[in-house]
Amino acid sequence: MRGFPRQDGRKGIRNTLVVAYLVECAHHVAREIAWPFRDRDVHLIGFPGCYPNGYAQRMMEALCTHPNVGAVLLLSLGCESFDKYGLAHAVRESGRPVETIVIQAAGGTRSSIAEGRAWIEGQLGALASAPTVPMGVEELVVGTVCGGSDGTSGITGNPAAGRAFDQLIREGAACIFEETGELIGCEHIMASRAVTPELGRVLEASVAKAARYYATLGYGSFAAGNADGGLSTIEEKSMGAYAKSGSSPISGLLKPADRPPRGGLYLLDVVPDGEVRFGFPNINDTAEIAELIACGAHAVLFVTGRGSVVGSAISPVVKICANPETYRRMADDMDVDAGRILEGAATLDEVGREIRDLVVGLGQGGRTKSEELGHQEFALVYKSFEPIGPACLPAA
The missing domain is CATH 3.40.50.2300 (Response regulator)
Structure with missing residues (x-):
C-alpha cells in the first residue's frame, strides 16, 4: 500500500x-x-x-x-x-x-x-x-457497521466481516465494531473475550447503558424493515451484529473520536452518557459511520441484507451484501457478494479474505462502489460523553 x-x-x-x-x-x-x-x-x-x-x-x-x-x-x-x-x-x-x-x-x-x-x-x-x-497493513484502522439487516445478515455478511477483522488484526491492524444497542443479549459472551476482567465489566456496562437508554425512549434499535427481512427480536438481531466482531480478544472500549492506541479489536460505545437528553443515540447508520471515522477508520465495512446504498464522506465504505437476491438486484451498489455463502458457492473464510484484500486494495488505488457512485453521506447530531477511564484501554 x-x-x-x-x-x-x-x-x-x-x-x-x-x-x-x-x-x-x-x-x-x-x-x-x-x-x-x-x-x-x-x-x-x-x-x-x-x-x-x-x-x-x-x-x-x-x-x-x-x-x-x-x-x-x-x-x-x-x-x-x-x-x-x-x-x-x-x-x-x-x-x-x-x-x-x-x-x-x-x-x-x-x-x-x-x-x-x-x-x-x-x-x-x-x-x-x-x-x-509505503504503508503497511499494521497502520490501518478499519471500522464495521451493519444496516438494512435481514435474516441473512447474521449468517453470511456479518460473520464474513468478522473473519476479515480476524485476518487484519493478525496482521497488526486496529479494527473497531460498534452498535452497543445491537449487542443486547451478547454482552456476557463479549465480556469473556476482554483482555482483562475490568475491561469485561466495562463492556457489559456499555450494553446495559444502551438497554436503559432505549427503555427510556420506548424504542429499540430494531426497525420495521428488520422484521420484514425475517428478524424477530433485538436479541436475534444482536447475535448477527455481534458476529461482525470476529473472534479476536477485545483490547479496549472507545468513545467517538477516541483513537485505538495500537492494533487489535475495539468496541466503540456510541450511546450518550448521562440522562437521556438528545433523542435516539444515532439517527441513522450514517451517524455511526461518522463516529467510526472520527476514531481514525481509513475504511468502513458495511454489511447489509435488505440493501443500503449509503457511502460516506472522508473514508471509503465497503458494501458487503448478505442476501444473494439483494446482490443480484443491487449489484451496482455492492462490493462483496457474501450471499454466495448461503448458496454454497463460497465459504466464510473465502469471503473474509476477499473483504480483507479489498480493504488493502483501497490503499493501492482501488475505489469502492459507493465512491464511484458519488456517495458522500454525513450526519452529526448533539450528544454528550464522559471521557473513558483506564479500564477501557488496559494495554495503552
Whole structure:
C-alpha cells in the first residue's frame, strides 16, 4: 500500500479536501462551494446546531484532522456558537492548509461561494501532486457497521466481516465494531473475550447503558424493515451484529473520536452518557459511520441484507451484501457478494479474505462502489460523553 504521510505520524489512503459548515445556516453556501468539485475528492461535512456541544466540537476536530484529509475549508455564518477559531487552530497545528470563510463578513452568499471555490481551485493541484510513502497493513484502522439487516445478515455478511477483522488484526491492524444497542443479549459472551476482567465489566456496562437508554425512549434499535427481512427480536438481531466482531480478544472500549492506541479489536460505545437528553443515540447508520471515522477508520465495512446504498464522506465504505437476491438486484451498489455463502458457492473464510484484500486494495488505488457512485453521506447530531477511564484501554 501507499499512504499520504501526516504530521502526527499517521498515513491516509485518501487526500480529500473537506468543506465543513459549522451551522445549518451555512450549509447551502458550503454545498454550493463543494458541488462543482464533487468528482475531485472534495467532500462536504458539517454540524447543524447553533448552540455549542463538546461532542460535536471533538468530532469535527477529529474528522478535519483525519489521515484521509489533506486540506479543510470552514464555512461559518458568523453568529453561531461553534468554536471556529479553535477548530481552525487544530487543523493548522496538524500541518494541513485551512481557510475560514465567515459569510456575514464576506458579503453574503455569492461572494462567499466565489471565495470558497477560488480557494479550493488553489489547493487541488497541490493535493493531487502530494507525495506518498509505503504503508503497511499494521497502520490501518478499519471500522464495521451493519444496516438494512435481514435474516441473512447474521449468517453470511456479518460473520464474513468478522473473519476479515480476524485476518487484519493478525496482521497488526486496529479494527473497531460498534452498535452497543445491537449487542443486547451478547454482552456476557463479549465480556469473556476482554483482555482483562475490568475491561469485561466495562463492556457489559456499555450494553446495559444502551438497554436503559432505549427503555427510556420506548424504542429499540430494531426497525420495521428488520422484521420484514425475517428478524424477530433485538436479541436475534444482536447475535448477527455481534458476529461482525470476529473472534479476536477485545483490547479496549472507545468513545467517538477516541483513537485505538495500537492494533487489535475495539468496541466503540456510541450511546450518550448521562440522562437521556438528545433523542435516539444515532439517527441513522450514517451517524455511526461518522463516529467510526472520527476514531481514525481509513475504511468502513458495511454489511447489509435488505440493501443500503449509503457511502460516506472522508473514508471509503465497503458494501458487503448478505442476501444473494439483494446482490443480484443491487449489484451496482455492492462490493462483496457474501450471499454466495448461503448458496454454497463460497465459504466464510473465502469471503473474509476477499473483504480483507479489498480493504488493502483501497490503499493501492482501488475505489469502492459507493465512491464511484458519488456517495458522500454525513450526519452529526448533539450528544454528550464522559471521557473513558483506564479500564477501557488496559494495554495503552
